[in-house]
Amino acid sequence: xxxxxxxxxxxxxxxxxxxxxxxxxxxxxxxxxxxxxxxxxxxxxxxxxxxxxxxxxxxxxxxxxxxxxxxxxxxxxxxxxxxxxxxxxxxxxxxxxxxxxxxxxxxxxxxxxxxxxxxxxxxxxxxxxxxxxxxxxxxxxxxxxxxxxxxxxxxxxxxxxxxxxxxxxxxxxxxxxxxxxxxxxxxxxxxxxxxxxxxxxxxxxxxxxxxxxxxxxxxxxxxxxxxxxxxxxxxxxxxxxxxxxxxxxxxxxxxxxxxxxxxxxxxxxxxxxxxx
Amino acid sequence: xxxxxxxxxxxxxxxxxxxxxxxxxxxxxxxxxxxxxxxxxxxxxxxxxxxxxxxxxxxxxxxxxxxxxxxxxxxxxxxxxxxxxxxxxxxxxxxxxxxxxxxxxxxxxxxxxxxxxxxxxxxxxxxxxxxxxxxxxxxxxxxxxxxxxx
Numbered sequence: 001x002x003x004x005x006x007x008x009x010x011x012x013x014x015x016x017x018x019x020x021x022x023x024x025x026x027x028x029x030x031x032x033x034x035x036x037x038x039x040x041x042x043x044x045x046x047x048x049x050x051x052x053x054x055x056x057x058x059x060x061x062x063x064x065x066x067x068x069x070x071x072x073x074x075x076x077x078x079x080x081x082x083x084x085x086x087x088x089x090x091x092x093x094x095x096x097x098x099x100x101x102x103x104x105x106x107x108x109x110x111x112x113x114x115x116x117x118x119x120x121x122x123x124x125x126x127x128x129x130x131x132x133x134x135x136x137x138x139x140x141x142x143x144x145x146x147x148x149x150x151x152x153x154x155x156x157x158x159x160x161x162x163x164x165x166x167x168x169x170x171x172x173x174x175x176x177x178x179x180x181x182x183x184x185x186x187x188x189x190x191x192x193x194x195x196x197x198x199x200x201x202x203x204x205x206x207x208x209x210x211x212x213x214x215x216x217x218x219x220x221x222x223x224x225x226x227x228x229x230x231x232x233x234x235x236x237x238x239x240x241x242x243x244x245x246x247x248x249x250x251x252x253x254x255x256x257x258x259x260x261x262x263x264x265x266x267x268x269x270x271x272x273x274x275x276x
Numbered sequence: 277x278x279x280x281x282x283x284x285x286x287x288x289x290x291x292x293x294x295x296x297x298x299x300x301x302x303x304x305x306x307x308x309x310x311x312x313x314x315x316x317x318x319x320x321x322x323x324x325x326x327x328x329x330x331x332x333x334x335x336x337x338x339x340x341x342x343x344x345x346x347x348x349x350x351x352x353x354x355x356x357x358x359x360x361x362x363x364x365x366x367x368x369x370x371x372x373x374x375x376x377x378x379x380x381x382x383x384x385x386x387x388x389x390x391x392x393x394x395x396x397x398x399x400x401x402x403x404x405x406x407x408x409x410x411x412x413x414x415x416x417x418x419x420x421x422x423x424x425x426x
Contacts, residue, residue, distance in 0.1 A: 181395065182395075254395075254399055263394070273390070275393050276393060
């Protein structure tokens, strides 16, 4: 800590753009020396508060004077806005994070924020098997009973009404907004190639980027909304998938009527006490 | 003013030999006989069923957790041991007698209803509707259970 007496001494005024480590016994030339001089907790606190000052520890070499970068944009901290959130298996266990040796170098590294969050592949409930009849609980088709075709990634499920039965098209649905029943429909005859095609990334999001936003949308407010153009390819895929489904649905009594009806809670029904 | 028809009340008495049903607790739904009356609140009870899931071990039970059934094992000796009770239980056919009663049948019906899955519930709803719209049902004003006799 600088005192009044220090300022009046013959020592040159320290350059605010440089950092110096230690005062009396010369610069530390190894991590062990650094450790001896100052308690570890203090070092860690200093590093956490001033990660940029201790950035030079990263290389394992301690320098006497290190210029703190003053150019805007040149920072040694990662861009907070775009932390990489991809699957990072090496950090899956937080244990591993804690086990890293507490050397000044690694402490400096850990002072620089790193994401501990990992994206794990979604774990779906046991009851969500292809062919299961599901009850949609939210969204445009809430209450509808639909057939599950496939588990997609990221928590999505591919379902279909079938369209002719209840008006629900090939659609993605979040597995958390869905009640699975114990009724299972045979989906063996369904064309797997079409399902593969529909499961591709971008099948459902293709046409959406071209929507007019911003000023155009503002000017368009008064006009009637454009009728949604359904891609004929989509309709064909729908028919291809539903053809086999409808055949197997017709084999079971009441099933098409059941899928055509909507679910709702009646008086006296308690979801937690009901078997689905 | 007509002649009053006086009948003695026909209560189900707490007595040695009375068949009881556990209405709550670990042994819910199981049958047992009263083997001895401990005090005005508790009885010694024993249910030596041949079915492993329906056995009630010999124990004192509070009457508040029991329901008295119309069945009685006649002339059961007070404080009879487990073996003797088991013998009489089987010879009287207590469990089969109870299963024939309306009580047991209603229990079974409601238990089945709770186990229905969504599709089955839908089918039941359709069947009920179908009955409601038969010419017979449409012609009466009687309540459904009376008209259909259950």
